[in-house]
Amino acid sequence: MRRNLNFARGAGQLALTAFAVLYAFPLYIIVTLSLKTEAEGARAPFSLPSGLFGGNFDRAWATSATSGNASLAPAFVNSILITLVGVALLVLTGALGGYVLARRRSRLADALFVLFLLGLTVPQQLGIVPLFQLARSLGLVGTAGGMVLIYAGLLAPLTIFLYTTFIRALPTDYEEAALMDGASRLRVFWDVVLPLVRPVTATVVVIQGIHIWNDFFTPIIFLLGSGQQTLPVAIFSLVGEYATAWGPIFAGVVIASAPAMAVFVFLQRHVVRGFSGGIK
Amino acid sequence: MSGLVPPPAGIRRALQVPWWFVAVPLGLYVAVVIYPSLAGALYAFTDWSGIGAFRWIGLANFRAVMIDDEATSSLGNTVVLALSTTLIQNLVGLSLALALNRRTRLNSVLRPLFLAPALLAPVVVGVIWQYVYAPEGALNAILSLLHLDGLRRPWLGLADTAIWSVAITVVWQFVGITMVIYIAGLQAIAPELHEAAAIDGSGALRRFRDITLPLLAPAITVNVLLPFIGGLKLFDQILVMTAGGPGYATQTVALMIYRQAFTFGAFAYSTALAVVLTVLVAVAAMIQLAVLRRREMPA
Numbered sequence: 001m002r003r004n005l006n007f008a009r010g011a012g013q014l015a016l017t018a019f020a021v022l023y024a025f026p027l028y029i030i031v032t033l034s035l036k037t038e039a040e041g042a043r044a045p046f047s048l049p050s051g052l053f054g055g056n057f058d059r060a061w062a063t064s065a066t067s068g069n070a071s072l073a074p075a076f077v078n079s080i081l082i083t084l085v086g087v088a089l090l091v092l093t094g095a096l097g098g099y100v101l102a103r104r105r106s107r108l109a110d111a112l113f114v115l116f117l118l119g120l121t122v123p124q125q126l127g128i129v130p131l132f133q134l135a136r137s138l139g140l141v142g143t144a145g146g147m148v149l150i151y152a153g154l155l156a157p158l159t160i161f162l163y164t165t166f167i168r169a170l171p172t173d174y175e176e177a178a179l180m181d182g183a184s185r186l187r188v189f190w191d192v193v194l195p196l197v198r199p200v201t202a203t204v205v206v207i208q209g210i211h212i213w214n215d216f217f218t219p220i221i222f223l224l225g226s227g228q229q230t231l232p233v234a235i236f237s238l239v240g241e242y243a244t245a246w247g248p249i250f251a252g253v254v255i256a257s258a259p260a261m262a263v264f265v266f267l268q269r270h271v272v273r274g275f276s277g278g279i280k
Numbered sequence: 281m282s283g284l285v286p287p288p289a290g291i292r293r294a295l296q297v298p299w300w301f302v303a304v305p306l307g308l309y310v311a312v313v314i315y316p317s318l319a320g321a322l323y324a325f326t327d328w329s330g331i332g333a334f335r336w337i338g339l340a341n342f343r344a345v346m347i348d349d350e351a352t353s354s355l356g357n358t359v360v361l362a363l364s365t366t367l368i369q370n371l372v373g374l375s376l377a378l379a380l381n382r383r384t385r386l387n388s389v390l391r392p393l394f395l396a397p398a399l400l401a402p403v404v405v406g407v408i409w410q411y412v413y414a415p416e417g418a419l420n421a422i423l424s425l426l427h428l429d430g431l432r433r434p435w436l437g438l439a440d441t442a443i444w445s446v447a448i449t450v451v452w453q454f455v456g457i458t459m460v461i462y463i464a465g466l467q468a469i470a471p472e473l474h475e476a477a478a479i480d481g482s483g484a485l486r487r488f489r490d491i492t493l494p495l496l497a498p499a500i501t502v503n504v505l506l507p508f509i510g511g512l513k514l515f516d517q518i519l520v521m522t523a524g525g526p527g528y529a530t531q532t533v534a535l536m537i538y539r540q541a542f543t544f545g546a547f548a549y550s551t552a553l554a555v556v557l558t559v560l561v562a563v564a565a566m567i568q569l570a571v572l573r574r575r576e577m578p579a
Binding site: 013017026027029046093094101104115116121122123125127128129130131150152154156157160189213216217221232244246249250253256263264268271272275 | 304394407516519557558561
């Protein structure tokens with residue numbers, strides 16, 4: 001009996017490991033192919049690279065004289081800029097807004113909260129054409145600033161939801177004490193509330209940061225062909241340009257994915273909490 | 281502290297959080313989501329071409345959707361993809377969660393492995409799998425290594441394999457999220473329940489059915505809702521891998537909306553499609569919440 005159980009468990013572990021290897025195979029392939037010359041990639045696609053060939057990364061990263069568009073270097077800078085500023089704006093406006101909606105006990109506050117929640121289900125496609133026209137009339141199409149403002153509005157629902165529900169559960173004692181000491185509401189928010197909501201801020205930074213970094217639908221509409229494009233759009237252009245020259249394409253994939261993978265490695269707990277937060 | 285002696289009502293009111301704190305997120309949200317969505321929904325009933333005046337034409341755009349082969353196959357593909365990815369993702373995700381629930385050294389390596397693709401851009405994942413499925417790609421090379429050359433095919437180039445190839449790509453990317461949510465759900469179940477039932481003589485399968493499954497109901501709700509709604513909006517992977525082809529075999533509603541609006545300039549028609557998509561998402565959300573909420577109650 002016991003031996004049977006051990007055998008079953010061993011077989012299960014073996015099957016699981018086999019599945020994991022199969023699952024990880026595409027990841028292995030992109031990393032190894034990005035480090036191989038085209039000839040080696042064609043000859044031995046699945047083996048470990050014979051050396052660390054950097055030519056693919058050079059091609060993907062640098063602007064070549066013949067092809068202006070597919071260079072990842074400027075796209076990398078744009079992605080970093082838009083993600084950082086976008087997330088900072090979301091945290092600041094989301095925490096401030098959530099603070100009001102959590103502390104004001106009125107019909108208006110409830111109605112605004114519900115209005116924000118509506119945005120969780122409305123597909124972005126519904127308003128995309130009017131939004132494009134609005135952005136164009138304001139001169140915001142093709143600009144990083146426009147993207148940041150769009151994300152601050154687009155991702156407000158989840159951000160406001162997270163901050164509001166978290167602050168509602170916080171006791172008001174600290175805030176009242178600070179107010180009695182003569183601090184303004186803004187100072188109370190900055191000195192008392194913002195430090196207390198740090199767990200939500202971590203979730204917002206990770207989840208919305210990854211969302212903005214990886215988003216494709218918004219930048220392909222608002223940034224395509226502007227020279228301000230972000231990495232997902234640049235990768236898309238790279239595929240168009242190199243067709244089946246997988247070496248440089250996968251070098252681009254590795255470059256575009258490295259920051260998100262670094263976040264995953266260093267902030268794994270926050271990532272897992274962010275993803276599984278839906279049922280807490 | 282001050283919590284013991286509440287301040288008088290007048291002072292309390294004066295100390296309320298000022299409304300302007302919510303002005304910036306509300307203003308941006310209204311400008312980016314509410315106003316454009318309402319405008320889009322209205323344009324669906326007009327012949328608006330993007331510039332100048334427009335006329336109200338009632339349901340004409342929606343009638344056009346119903347007799348448009350491209351639109352109906354896009355709708356069909358979208359629903360098929362949403363249903364199939366949700367189903368497979370839950371079956372695989374729950375199996376993984378059950379297998380990886382215990383804290384072992386192997387599991388602490390495997391869990392992040394299965395979650396990692398969820399952090400990649402869907403475009404990037406599309407590119408990776410485009411290579412896997414390419415005529416001279418990884419899958420066909422593996423089939424040749426296994427002497428199964430008869431199974432080689434251009435996976436994304438054939439109508440009957442393309443849509444399933446895309447579905448597998450989507451599941452591969454997001455199954456880790458489903459797994460993580462199920463693991464969180466499993467760990468919220470008190471082990472005493474299982475122990476008590478085991479002492480009463482319940483077998484493992486029975487305990488799974490009578491204890492695990494009912495108590496996982498909140499996790500199931502999320503794990504059905506998120507992938508299904510995500511599946512209805514599939515865009516990035518499709519555009520990269522197949523561009524909707526061959527023919528319209530993998531065209532989704534989201535991709536068709538984008539094309540109609542930004543390639544063909546058929547603005548009014550594209551907003552009609554977007555209204556259909558919105559209704560699909562809203563109905564799916566309401567049905568699933570109602571059904572799954574009811575099931576959560578008795579537990």
